[in-house]
Amino acid sequence: xxxxxxxxxxxxxxxAPAAIIDRLKGRFGDKIxxxxxxxxxxxxxxxxxxxxxxxxxxxxxxxxxxxFLADVTAxxxxxxxxxxxxxxxxxxxxxxxxxxxxxxEVKTAVSEDDPRLPSACDLxxxxxxxxxxxxxxxxxxxxxxxxxxxxxxPENYPGFPLRKDYPLRGRGERDSFRQYRPGGAPAVExxxxxxxxx
Amino acid sequence: MKRVAVxxxxxSDTAQGEGGRTAGAAVDASAGRVQLSESPEPRIFxxxxxDEFGGKQMxxxxxxxxxxxxxxxxxxxxxxxERIVDVDPEIGFLHTGFEKLGEHLSYTQFITVTDRMNYxxxxxxxxxxxxxxEALLGIQVPERAQVLRVIMSEISxxxxxxxxxxxxxxDMGAFSIMLWAFEKREKIYDIIEAICGSxxxxxxxxxxxxxxxxxxxxxxxxxxxxxxxxxVIDEIETMLRGNRIFEERVKGxxxxxxxxxxxxxxxGPCLRASGVPYDVRKALPxxxxxxxxxxxxxxxxxxxxxxxxxxIAECRQSLRIVEQALKRLHAGPVNVSDTKxxxxxxxxxxxxxESLIHHFKQIMLGHGSAPPRxxxxxxxxxxxxxxxxxxxxxxxxxxxxxxxxxxxxMYNYGVFTRLARGGMVSDAVAVLSxxxxxxxxxxx
Numbered sequence: 001x002x003x004x005x006x007x008x009x010x011x012x013x014x015x016a017p018a019a020i021i022d023r024l025k026g027r028f029g030d031k032i033x034x035x036x037x038x039x040x041x042x043x044x045x046x047x048x049x050x051x052x053x054x055x056x057x058x059x060x061x062x063x064x065x066x067x068f069l070a071d072v073t074a075x076x077x078x079x080x081x082x083x084x085x086x087x088x089x090x091x092x093x094x095x096x097x098x099x100x101x102x103x104x105e106v107k108t109a110v111s112e113d114d115p116r117l118p119s120a121c122d123l124x125x126x127x128x129x130x131x132x133x134x135x136x137x138x139x140x141x142x143x144x145x146x147x148x149x150x151x152x153x154p155e156n157y158p159g160f161p162l163r164k165d166y167p168l169r170g171r172g173e174r175d176s177f178r179q180y181r182p183g184g185a186p187a188v189e190x191x192x193x194x195x196x197x198x
Numbered sequence: 199m200k201r202v203a204v205x206x207x208x209x210s211d212t213a214q215g216e217g218g219r220t221a222g223a224a225v226d227a228s229a230g231r232v233q234l235s236e237s238p239e240p241r242i243f244x245x246x247x248x249d250e251f252g253g254k255q256m257x258x259x260x261x262x263x264x265x266x267x268x269x270x271x272x273x274x275x276x277x278x279x280e281r282i283v284d285v286d287p288e289i290g291f292l293h294t295g296f297e298k299l300g301e302h303l304s305y306t307q308f309i310t311v312t313d314r315m316n317y318x319x320x321x322x323x324x325x326x327x328x329x330x331x332e333a334l335l336g337i338q339v340p341e342r343a344q345v346l347r348v349i350m351s352e353i354s355x356x357x358x359x360x361x362x363x364x365x366x367x368x369d370m371g372a373f374s375i376m377l378w379a380f381e382k383r384e385k386i387y388d389i390i391e392a393i394c395g396s397x398x399x400x401x402x403x404x405x406x407x408x409x410x411x412x413x414x415x416x417x418x419x420x421x422x423x424x425x426x427x428x429x430v431i432d433e434i435e436t437m438l439r440g441n442r443i444f445e446e447r448v449k450g451x452x453x454x455x456x457x458x459x460x461x462x463x464x465x466g467p468c469l470r471a472s473g474v475p476y477d478v479r480k481a482l483p484x485x486x487x488x489x490x491x492x493x494x495x496x497x498x499x500x501x502x503x504x505x506x507x508x509x510i511a512e513c514r515q516s517l518r519i520v521e522q523a524l525k526r527l528h529a530g531p532v533n534v535s536d537t538k539x540x541x542x543x544x545x546x547x548x549x550x551x552e553s554l555i556h557h558f559k560q561i562m563l564g565h566g567s568a569p570p571r572x573x574x575x576x577x578x579x580x581x582x583x584x585x586x587x588x589x590x591x592x593x594x595x596x597x598x599x600x601x602x603x604x605x606x607x608m609y610n611y612g613v614f615t616r617l618a619r620g621g622m623v624s625d626a627v628a629v630l631s632x633x634x635x636x637x638x639x640x641x642x
Contacts, residue, residue: 007460009476037573068460070578071587071604080593082572094576094587094604098460098474101481105576126463129612137297152290152641161298162600168302 007067012100017042020064020104027057035084035107043105045084051108052118058095058104059123066095066104069120072130074110074138078164088112089138093120110140119144137162255283258623262291266369266627269637273614273626280622285615289608292641300601304563305331305405306541308601313399315603316639319358320400321350321390322581328403329484330577330588334569335405335539342530343407344485349420349523350393350402351485351579352516356427357386358582359467359509359516362634363434366506369631370444375437382430389419406540407533420524424517431513438506448502452617452629455500462616463609466584468633471508472500478580490519502632539567568596583607583634607640 015023021044024032031050036042046054058066071094077085087109095104110117119142120127131142132151139160142148149155157173159166248254261272270291276284296315300308312323325347332339339347364379387397393412394402402409438444454464459472469476475496479487495511497504534540537556546553560566571594578587587604610633617633618626 007456007474009474010481037570040573041575069463070585071463071576071589071602073589073602073604075591075600080572080591080599092589092602094589098476098481103482103576124463125458125461126609126612129608130463133608150290152293154290161295166298168298 008099010099010101012065012097013063014100014102015063016102017104020044020058020102023061023064024054024057027061028054033084035082041105043107045090045107045109048108048110048117051106052120052123055093055095055106055120055123058106063100064097064104065099066097068096068098069124069126069130070094070096070103072120072127072134074134074140074162076138076162076164085109089115089140091117091134091140115140117142119148121145136160139163249278253278260626266630268365268631269635269640271611271630271635271637271640273618273630275618275623275626277623282618282621282623282626285618285626287611287614289611289637290641292637294642296642297601297603300598302597304561304566304597306560308598309403309405310399310401313401314638315605315642316358316581316583316586316607316636317398318361318636319354319582320398321354321402322358322579323586324400324403325351325485326577326579326581326586327588328405329579330575330590331405333577334573334575334590334592335567337406337534337536337539339407339534340531341486341526342411342528343532345523345526346408346412346532347403347485348487348490349520349527350390352519352523353386353389353420353423355516355582356513357383358634359513360430360434362582362631363438363506363509366448366502366631366634367434367438367444369627370447372438372441372444375434378430379434382426385423385426389416389423392416392419404533404541406536407531410544411532417524417527420520424521424524427517428514431510431517435510445503447624448506448628448632451502451621451625452632453499453501454613454617458613458616459500462613464584464613465606465609466580466582467508467512468505468610469584470494470496470512471504473498478578478585482578484577484579487519490522492519502628505632563596566596568592568594570594578604581606583636583639584610603642605639605642607635607637611635611640 021032021034021042024044028050031047033045034042035045058064073092075090075092076088077090078088089110089112090107091110093106095106108117117140119131121131121144128145128147129151131145132148134140135142135148136150136153137160150157153161159171159173256277258275258277259272260275261267262270267273272288272291274286274288275282294314296311299311303311309324309327312327313320315323360379360383364376368376390400391397393416394400394409454468454472456473459469459474464472473496475494477494480494492515495508495515497508533543537553541560542553542556547557569592571592574589574591576587576589578585584606585604586606589602589604590598591600593599614630614633617629621629
């Protein structure tokens with residue numbers, strides 16, 4: 001941040017993801033593991049109890065200064081079991097630094113039995129809705145998010161649609177919603193009356 | 199903490215504390231079906247508590263079917279007279295499960311789904327997705343395809359911005375500008391129709407290039423566009439700059455300071471209108487954007503008026519890029535020639551057996567090329583609304599294991615509560631139209 005409070009854009013020194021992992025390892029030691037295939041962009045995998053200090057470090061360290069949280073999402077590893085994740089869900093943070101023009105990805109593993117994670121909304125406000133959507137789609141609880149209602153699905157929706165055990169065509173929830181019809185006529189009858197015979 | 203959507207009069211009838219949409223509904227857990235009770239919903243909500251003058255706050259529902267929401271958005275406003283005390287935006291009315299669909303479609307098939315996200319500039323979505331998959335597969339597209347992608351992305355950006363300007367003017371009562379903008383935008387759709395046969399659902403890109411090369415008269419059409427559009431943009435600006443009704447309604451409404459814009463994850467014209475000149479085309483160039491000479495305009499004020507000026511300024515920069523790109527449009531292939539990894543040219547599929555075999559191999563699940571197991575990529579492009587990101591994870595099959603779309607509209611809309619709170623109801627309309635929320639992309 002510049003003295004005026006406006007974020008500085010450009011003019012920094014971009015770091016490669018591998019260099020960012022080195023900085024993280026220098027500060028947090030063996031809590032940081034690097035993931036990703038050889039030859040592909042690496043990312044950091046961090047334990048969930050340390051995810052907030054690590055994200056705060058990434059944001060506040062001048063050399064890194066990740067002032068922008070581009071996205072929060074999750075991946076359900078129920079079918080694609082990766083040794084580096086080791087749990088059912090991986091929550092993924094996409095970070096960006098406006099000043100240094102570099103990007104980085106932080107992952108943390110969350111188990112199916114205890115899908116809880118501290119919220120990042122004290123660090124970045126964009127986590128407010130990103131976490132809401134992740135909660136909505138995967139059922140992950142972000143502790144500390146002040147408004148963790150469902151974002152896209154109806155509030156009384158029973159399932160978590162992006163989990164791998166959720167069927168593509170749903171579980172029949174669509175048929176359960178009764179429709180408002182004028183005069184209280186049954187839906188099918190009202191439809192027939194409304195449409196002229198062709 | 200108090201409820202915003204549902205006042206206490208409804209609360210007693212509501213089983214398990216459901217929200218406003220299901221007011222009066224009871225969930226029958228044994229049957230797993232939602233049963234609605236017979237009590238009608240009250241039309242006007244008044245708070246029970248009174249302020250020191252005996253006044254009550256009113257809860258007003260705006261949308262999901264409202265002309266000023268430009269799509270299916272619902273906003274629940276808590277009002278003190280005409281002043282907004284609190285805002286609760288409710289989204290998801292257009293939720294179609296694009297990310298779930300992506301897990302069941304092949305990499306190429308998902309291109310058709312990307313059209314439906316920001317349907318005002320579908321080509322930018324096509325390009326953004328194709329770039330993400332190419333990064334995952336490690337494919338470098340030919341020069342001509344890159345230049346064509348740049349030309350069409352910028353033309354689409356102009357179309358998107360011009361429509362947004364028109365709708366912003368319409369919401370402030372200047373209806374004629376919306377009609378002019380629509381009419382001029384049709385000229386852009388003529389170009390889009392010429393290159394891909396459809397106007398809205400373009401599906402123009404393929405992994406490794408384009409669906410086909412552009413027709414012969416494409417450069418002439420683009421030159422005509424370049425000749426017409428500076429005048430169109432000037433016309434819109436002339437009609438609205440100095441227009442007292444428009445200026446007084448948008449100036450000073452929805453002020454978004456720079457630091458907050460960054461914290462909320464705002465991108466695109468809305469971020470730059472707050473004084474943060476961040477553009478993915480400059481910061482992380484793709485498709486050769488680093489070699490074009492253009493500027494990243496920005497405004498200082500951060501209000502609805504600044505967002506209007508920002509889109510005008512960006513349209514002019516887009517025209518500059520198109521002009522430069524047209525000079526670089528040399529003959530050459532528009533697709534990667536490695537047909538073991540990407541779909542072969544359609545014309546050759548009909549004529550030679552080798553291409554036909556490759557085509558079938560790429561189409562039949564389990565036979566075509568796929569990224570390695572565990573590979574993943576986050577790739578972002580600058581769409582007209584901001585950073586459009588695709589996060590793709592592969593499990594080694596021909597369809598993605600997970601496709602995440604980072605929609606700019608969703609994060610841009612997340613700040614709406616903050617911007618509308620404290621203003622008047624009419625200011626909320628001015629702010630909403632300046633953010634340019636596209637419901638298809640918001641809800642996906």
